[in-house]
Amino acid sequence: MTKAEIVEQIYERVGFSKKEAAELVEKVFDIMKETLADGEKVKISGFGNFVVREKNARKGRNPQTGQEILLEARRVLTFKPSLVLKNILNDEVEDEGAGDDAAANAPTIPEESA
Numbered sequence: 001m002t003k004a005e006i007v008e009q010i011y012e013r014v015g016f017s018k019k020e021a022a023e024l025v026e027k028v029f030d031i032m033k034e035t036l037a038d039g040e041k042v043k044i045s046g047f048g049n050f051v052v053r054e055k056n057a058r059k060g061r062n063p064q065t066g067q068e069i070l071l072e073a074r075r076v077l078t079f080k081p082s083l084v085l086k087n088i089l090n091d092e093v094e095d096e097g098a099g100d101d102a103a104a105n106a107p108t109i110p111e112e113s114a
Contacts (some may be wrong), residue, residue, distance in 0.1 A: 003029070036077060048081040 003025060010021040032042050032050070044049040057073040081089070 037073075044082075046082055046084045047081055048085055051078050051080065052076070053078055 003017070004029075007018065007021045007025050010024060011018045016024065019091065036043050036052050037049060039052050044050075052075050055076055056073050058071050060069050060071045062069055064114055
């Protein structure tokens with residue numbers, strides 16, 4: 001999904017004008033970028049956490065030549081999905097792959113005789 005598609009969804013679902021929706025999306029992303037640049041975590045409940053991690057300098061190799069090179073220390077952005085998001089993703093995957101075989105192999109509960 002692109003930023004333009006997010007703007008379009010806000011326009012359709014919330015009723016803002018396209019200009020207002022675009023400004024809102026830009027503001028949200030600007031706030032997230034500033035927060036992450038300051039080294040703070042961005043936590044979106046029900047979605048996940050964006051965290052900036054520090055990576056130390058280390059030795060690496062040029063894969064083409066095999067020559068050793070020094071990789072400088074850097075900051076990287078990581079995302080850890082929330083349990084809610086993980087469950088949504090896994091339920092969708094299970095539903096798509098389940099098909100009729102899953103129902104046929106499901107355990108049955110015996111009916112009580114009257």
